[in-house]
Amino acid sequence: MVDTLFIQFINERISPRYSSYCLGNGFSDTWKFCKNLGDFYWATAPKHTELKQMNDFPIAEDLPISSGNIYVSCFNVVNLFLVYQWAIRYPKIKIVAGGPAVGSILYNQKQIPPNLQITDQSVEEYFRIPNLTQEWGLELPNTLKENDQVMFSYSTNNTCYNKTCIFCSHDWSYKKRIKNNLKYEFDGLFPNNKIVFFPCPSSTQNFLLNEFPNFPTTDDYYVLLFIRPDQIINNILPEVLNKRKEKNNKPKLILALGIDFLSERMLKYIRKNHTIQDAKNTLHIISKYKVDCLVTTIVGWPNLIEEDLYQVEEFLKMPEIKNAQWFLNQLQAKVNTYIYDHEKNLFKGKPHNIGPFCVGFDLELTKKQRQLNDQVRQLFRTYIPPDILVDRYNKATEQYYNY
Numbered sequence: 001m002v003d004t005l006f007i008q009f010i011n012e013r014i015s016p017r018y019s020s021y022c023l024g025n026g027f028s029d030t031w032k033f034c035k036n037l038g039d040f041y042w043a044t045a046p047k048h049t050e051l052k053q054m055n056d057f058p059i060a061e062d063l064p065i066s067s068g069n070i071y072v073s074c075f076n077v078v079n080l081f082l083v084y085q086w087a088i089r090y091p092k093i094k095i096v097a098g099g100p101a102v103g104s105i106l107y108n109q110k111q112i113p114p115n116l117q118i119t120d121q122s123v124e125e126y127f128r129i130p131n132l133t134q135e136w137g138l139e140l141p142n143t144l145k146e147n148d149q150v151m152f153s154y155s156t157n158n159t160c161y162n163k164t165c166i167f168c169s170h171d172w173s174y175k176k177r178i179k180n181n182l183k184y185e186f187d188g189l190f191p192n193n194k195i196v197f198f199p200c201p202s203s204t205q206n207f208l209l210n211e212f213p214n215f216p217t218t219d220d221y222y223v224l225l226f227i228r229p230d231q232i233i234n235n236i237l238p239e240v241l242n243k244r245k246e247k248n249n250k251p252k253l254i255l256a257l258g259i260d261f262l263s264e265r266m267l268k269y270i271r272k273n274h275t276i277q278d279a280k281n282t283l284h285i286i287s288k289y290k291v292d293c294l295v296t297t298i299v300g301w302p303n304l305i306e307e308d309l310y311q312v313e314e315f316l317k318m319p320e321i322k323n324a325q326w327f328l329n330q331l332q333a334k335v336n337t338y339i340y341d342h343e344k345n346l347f348k349g350k351p352h353n354i355g356p357f358c359v360g361f362d363l364e365l366t367k368k369q370r371q372l373n374d375q376v377r378q379l380f381r382t383y384i385p386p387d388i389l390v391d392r393y394n395k396a397t398e399q400y401y402n403y
């Protein structure tokens with residue numbers, strides 16, 4: 001029986017078109033190295049629609065060992081909270097937890113059990129592996145069924161070329177995993193439907209022009225990429241999609257855009273560094289080439305004015321909006337963001353804690369601002385058909401889920 005486990009979470013994601021089991025496959029690039037030290041173990045995280053009930057606290061599943069060492073890759077704070085429970089339940093297991101979640105929380109060390117170490121080091125740094133081996137691998141969770149859709153991440157470059165948005169909690173110091181020699185190893189690994197997700201929040205011109213066209217063109221998966229709806233991307237997107245057209249519209253593609261608010265004034269305030277016209281142009285190009293598209297927008301702002309609402313409505317009258325799937329998120333002042341650190345007069349509210357971990361605070365709005373934000377939500381419900389709108393408002397708890 002091994003006493004060392006490498007744990008990764010399966011995060012189930014529900015959406016009208018692309019529900020999937022998201023594999024937070026943080027160890028896949030170091031799989032061979034980790035395999036020499038212990039076994040892999042897949043743990044299940046609760047569905048994201050249930051997560052706002054976190055403060056009723058989901059229960060971490062039992063582990064197959066009761067003493068030894070565990071290394072965990074935490075994709076989000078919910079994963080980290082489950083790890084915290086394990087540390088309390090299994091005092092004879094030494095647990096080291098890392099992953100993207102670590103950059104998005106604050107905590108008091110005194111509340112962390114002594115057998116739990118939270119690290120912002122990558123696996124390579126923690127084990128002092130000099131370089132990524134570039135030998136990607138993964139053992140599939142045996143709980144997956146034949147027809148399940150699986151999403152897994154393929155790290156190439158996970159930084160953003162904008163980095164200015166005031167609400168963005170992306171921890172830019174988080175260790176980059178840059179792969180120079182893409183081998184597309186997932187081809188043989190996933191026999192089911194799959195989505196290959198490139199976790200870079202803003203794909204670069206260079207990636208889209210030079211790397212994307214090399215992507216395999218078999219039928220069993222979608223490629224999911226984030227692009228910024230800005231002039232930089234609009235200048236090259238038709239060329240990229242034309243090349244794809246020559247390959248019979250392969251690979252299958254989902255483009256995700258963060259437009260975040262649909263008025264010029266608010267885009268400037270958020271420091272998005274793109275305009276409403278840029279975003280309309282991007283949607284127009286994507287529609288013209290019949291590419292699947294996801295758009296994220298945000299409500300819950302403390303500083304809307306009537307004029308914003310007119311512009312939101314104007315935007316939502318575009319016929320192209322019906323080609324996308326829309327996500328309406330609720331603004332939260334997350335730690336490591338500009339609004340959390342510098343805008344405390346305007347952005348205030350109750351701290352949002354998940355166990356010992358603070359993720360920021362839920363904003364409290366004045367009555368006037370609540371009305372304006374509700375009107376924005378209502379405009380989305382009026383113009384966007386319900387089957388393509390995901391409003392992250394949980395009716396059961398009257399709260400939002402944002403993880």
Ligand code: SF4
Nearest residue numbers: 160163164165168201
């Ligand atoms: S919101 Fe997107 S574009 Fe803005 S800084 Fe964050 S990752 Fe970059």
